[in-house]
Amino acid sequence: MPDRRRGRAAARAAGAVALLAALTGCTIAPPEPLPTAGGDGVVPDVGPRHPFVDAGPAGVTVVDGDDWSLPDRVRPARNSGYFSEDADASELVAVRSVDLSWRQLRPTSARELDRTSSGSAQGMSFAGLEAQLAQPGDFWMRIFASGEDWAPEWVADECGVASYGPDYDGERHLPIWDECVWGHLMDTYRLLFVDLGLASDPRLRFVYVPGAFTWAEYDYEMVQAAADAGDLDEQSYLAWYGHAWDDLVTLFGDHADKLVFTGEDYPWGPFGAADDLLAKQAVDAGMGIRTGITELANFHLSEAPAYGSHVEPNGHLTVDESLPIHSGRYVVATENECFTDCGYDTDDPYYAVRQANLKALQLRVNWMYVVPGPSYLAEYPELWDWLRLSLGQTADTSADAWAALRDAEDTFWSDPESGPFDDPASWPTRPWVRNLERWLVQVDEPGSVAHRTDVDVHSGVLEADDGEAHEGLSTDVAGGDTGFVFEVDPRFAAAASGRAVLKVTFLDTGSGAFAIDTPAGASAPVVRQGTGAWRTATIALPDGALSSADGAARLRLSLGEGSDDLVARFVRLVRVEG
Known part of the structure; x- marks a missing residue:
């Protein structure tokens, strides 16, 4: 393990000094x-200390950068x-x-x-x-x-x-x-x-x-x-x-x-x-x-x-x-x-x-x-x-479920003899990990296979052990992959009792639109502006979007006719009510 504790000593020592000062008669304001x-x-x-970005009357709101906002009801x-x-x-x-x-x-x-x-x-x-x-x-x-x-x-x-x-x-x-x-x-x-x-x-x-x-x-x-x-x-x-x-x-x-x-x-x-x-x-x-x-x-x-x-x-x-x-x-x-x-x-x-x-x-x-x-x-x-x-x-x-779309290298498991992966079929892409996910899972299937992209690559961010990460996954229109599919954890879907929105952080390049297909119909389209920046679209989902006969709700981000490829980095499903 790397030496990562030295910097803590100063912070911890400062806290201890402050406590001793209080105990020896120095005047310190009570917390x-x-x-x-x-x-x-x-x-x-x-609750949230920042306002929630909702989809608005048009059914779509787009803001620059990441959007971490949550509904006011969350505690x-x-x-x-x-x-x-x-x-x-x-x-x-x-x-x-x-x-x-x-x-x-x-x-x-x-x-x-x-x-x-x-x-x-x-x-x-x-x-x-x-x-x-x-x-x-x-x-x-x-x-x-x-x-x-x-x-x-x-x-x-x-x-x-x-x-x-x-x-x-x-x-x-x-x-x-x-x-x-x-x-x-x-x-x-x-x-x-x-x-x-x-x-x-x-x-x-x-x-x-x-x-x-x-x-x-x-x-x-x-x-x-x-x-x-x-x-x-x-x-x-x-x-x-x-x-x-x-x-x-x-x-x-x-x-x-x-x-x-x-x-x-x-x-x-x-x-x-x-x-x-x-x-x-x-x-x-x-x-x-x-x-x-x-x-x-x-x-x-x-x-x-x-x-x-x-x-x-x-x-x-x-x-x-x-x-x-x-x-x-x-x-x-x-x-x-x-x-x-x-x-x-x-x-x-x-x-x-x-x-x-x-x-x-x-x-x-x-x-x-x-x-x-x-x-x-x-x-x-x-x-x-x-x-x-x-x-x-x-x-x-939870008010939200999400998937961070990426391919990242876990160098700890690069050694072919390390871990419980003796059978090559147990992890064919080793040591590459697909996504970080919490109750929303990106699924590859015909017409919706997600592809690694080089638009946002990071290597050894804090040290070499941290490997290489490709943030964002891309469609491949030329190869027939025109969208992304997401499965919603049935427990999360079952707890949805009101409005829901999907927040999609995407690279605003190229042209064309995308929308979200659900069991209850499609959302309003998001039209790209070609700013070249990462932006987040908040998209209203139709009522009943998380309902399904078998309890396995699925959402598909679909490109519009004639659209260029889309790179998406973060997809977050938010239960606005419930």
């Missing part, structure tokens, strides 16, 4: 209160939102962090917590437990446990273990898989979350576990180091792993849905196929999941079993939403703030942010870690507002 929906904790009950999903180091009312970031080191909580082997001592980890200073809990608002937590300077000194002595490292931030780590070390850590978790009652505190939204390694995120650098040193074998590691997550789930009991495993998904680890599915194993034990690398929107997370995301033979991605992880009970999180930070840089941050957010939603994420500056919240408010209102929605509750 602005956030409106709340009640129910399952604090969720900012704020955030339960168990969803933005989280960060500090709450930010202006950006609707409602969940702040509570960070602690294991050493500050248990400086001695006495079976009690130190609630007042300060601590440190990753270059940050932490106020005492009681001081942090006294601050207002909901919070998420990290226990920085494994670092040689984070863990209590008595643990290494009592367990007779040495550390491994250094990691990419210069920290050495205790072997958390050692049963003695793990036992003491579980004792601390029990004192904090069970005896003190934090697991049942409604303000605690979730906690990152297990507290290792760099940034308390469970990467595999130290596991590999121990294996390379001959100190860790497959049997011992898998024996610990086989009970570790059950230990945590049992300890948290009815509140186990607040646990979030921080390990990256399949297939990291030093023991080959034996540890390929360990992230899924943690999820299957009954906890949530988090990834930290959706900024590299094309890389690795196409095949992500812990999220139920799989590459199909036609190159499309599907998500198994029947898995418990997508029930709405658990946390499915990612972190999108490393675009021109954390050692990354790009000359097109809007594109990078857009694609990272689309990837997060394709994985059905419900919580997003942001840092207002590095995440470009203020620069791209319409995009981020759409994301906020999309997180955690389901096919039954």
Whole structure:
């Protein structure tokens, strides 16, 4: 994994300094209160902050660029939102962090917590437990446990273990898989979350576990180091792993849905196929999941079993939403703030942010870690507002379904021996992925085969691993392909009880018109103006457009007679009412 955490240290350290200043008598204005929906904790009950672009009386409205607008009725999903180091009312970031080191909580082997001592980890200073809990608002937590300077000194002595490292931030780590070390850590978790009652505190939204390694995120650098040193074998590691997550789930009991495993998904680890599915194993034990690398929107997370995301033979991605992880009970999180930070840089941050957010939603994420500056919240408010209102929605509750039309290279799977793709027929176009889709699927069929285009090509946007992406798909009039076909998820279609519009982002080149054919008839035509720019048409669909006898609604974008080829980049079906 690339070093993508360095830029976080400054933001996190700044938050910790601000907290310490407040606790030492400096005058700091109290945070602005956030409106709340009640129910399952604090969720900012704020609808769209930008006006909805409707089809208008003519049945078609065309605007320049992307259109992320949503109807005024839309509200955030339960168990969803933005989280960060500090709450930010202006950006609707409602969940702040509570960070602690294991050493500050248990400086001695006495079976009690130190609630007042300060601590440190990753270059940050932490106020005492009681001081942090006294601050207002909901919070998420990290226990920085494994670092040689984070863990209590008595643990290494009592367990007779040495550390491994250094990691990419210069920290050495205790072997958390050692049963003695793990036992003491579980004792601390029990004192904090069970005896003190934090697991049942409604303000605690979730906690990152297990507290290792760099940034308390469970990467595999130290596991590999121990294996390379001959100190860790497959049997011992898998024996610990086989009970570790059950230990945590049992300890948290009815509140186990607040646990979030921080390990990256399949297939990291030093023991080959034996540890390929360990992230899924943690999820299957009954906890949530988090990834930290959706900024590299094309890389690795196409095949992500812990999220139920799989590459199909036609190159499309599907998500198994029947898995418990997508029930709405658990946390499915990612972190999108490393675009021109954390050692990354790009000359097109809007594109990078857009694609990272689309990837997060394709994985059905419900919580997003942001840092207002590095995440470009203020620069791209319409995009981020759409994301906020999309997180955690389901096919039954979402106001929209969409397909981002593209061909993109997932370089992680370029090796012909990587992944579950031994049979070439299982992914003939490997490593090329077709589209990012959420409840609207583009379908190739005679007369409507979509073709790769070179009108908008991006390569290695943040780093070379991110591969090459061709944004937009094209018709081929000369070859007989005069449109695009889309299948609507039956659950989404069934929930439509009023007007619907289709928003099509297209390259306004060439001449001619296009319209949307539906089971209830055709829409008004969209006439191209030849501006050469990306534009978005909002098109009113006829009443009953999402109805069908078999429950499988289909829409076809059809070119008019004599039209030139059309390139479309994003298609979004919006339930205006319902």
